[in-house]
Amino acid sequence: MDKNVWITREPIEINDVIAKVVRPEAGAVNTFIGTVREFTKGKRTLYLEYQAYVSMAEKKLAEICDEIDQRWDNTETAIAHRVGRLEITDIAVVIAVSTPHRKDAFAASRYAIERIKEMVPIWKKEHWEDGDLWIGDQKQEKSYENRIPVKGEMENG
Amino acid sequence: MVDVLFFAELQELVGDEKLSFQAEGMTVKELKASALAKYNLANIDSAMIAVNEEYADEDTVLASGDIVAFIPPVSGG
Numbered sequence: 001m002d003k004n005v006w007i008t009r010e011p012i013e014i015n016d017v018i019a020k021v022v023r024p025e026a027g028a029v030n031t032f033i034g035t036v037r038e039f040t041k042g043k044r045t046l047y048l049e050y051q052a053y054v055s056m057a058e059k060k061l062a063e064i065c066d067e068i069d070q071r072w073d074n075t076e077t078a079i080a081h082r083v084g085r086l087e088i089t090d091i092a093v094v095i096a097v098s099t100p101h102r103k104d105a106f107a108a109s110r111y112a113i114e115r116i117k118e119m120v121p122i123w124k125k126e127h128w129e130d131g132d133l134w135i136g137d138q139k140q141e142k143s144y145e146n147r148i149p150v151k152g153e154m155e156n157g
Numbered sequence: 158m159v160d161v162l163f164f165a166e167l168q169e170l171v172g173d174e175k176l177s178f179q180a181e182g183m184t185v186k187e188l189k190a191s192a193l194a195k196y197n198l199a200n201i202d203s204a205m206i207a208v209n210e211e212y213a214d215e216d217t218v219l220a221s222g223d224i225v226a227f228i229p230p231v232s233g234g
Contacts, residue, residue: 034234051165057233081234113234117231118231120233122231122234134169136231
């Protein structure tokens with residue numbers, strides 16, 4: 001696999017993502033790993049189902065890598081996102097960013113996950129004991145003005 | 158023909174992930190008001206629109222071979 005971003009139905013191997021960004025110029029590799037949480041606001045999740053518009057999602061993930069490269073000096077970014085049925089504690093997303101110094105690696109990987117939640121066409125369906133629901137707009141901060149997502153501020157966690 | 162893709166709850170409401178329409182020359186807005194009206198997609202106006210895998214607005218005029226996607230609020234990560 002020679003691309004730095006990918007959507008997969010198989011479990012993500014964290015080291016595959018890290019290996020994409022390891023290089024001699026880097027003094028830091030920061031990873032973000034998103035996992036399936038059991039309780040959200042007191043409600044128990046049984047499992048999640050992720051769906052993606054795969055071709056567009058991979059294109060948008062690649063755009064995030066480009067944005068990071070423009071905002072921080074000398075970065076290499078890789079992102080893998082899983083789709084299909086995921087159980088509690090399964091890995092949904094892995095981001096790895098390498099930079100010469102640690103500060104930028106932390107900031108850039110944070111930026112990547114926030115941008116994923118804003119504009120990459122991936123959806124999750126929560127399955128509970130008493131029903132299920134496709135979840136949307138977790139950041140609850142967008143206006144969808146002109147129906148085109150804009151680069152958001154990153155104060156929300 | 159123009160292919161129209163649906164995801165998440167819109168896909169479940171439509172009952173299909175892809176439909177094709179004679180929508181050449183129409184805007185996305187006109188497509189929604191005509192061909193898609195019978196599906197009663199209450200939330201379609203909160204979906205973003207992509208044409209050929211790029212976000213677009215609903216005044217975009219469609220051409221033969223275009224792929225339109227309705228993108229409900231995303232929840233990846």
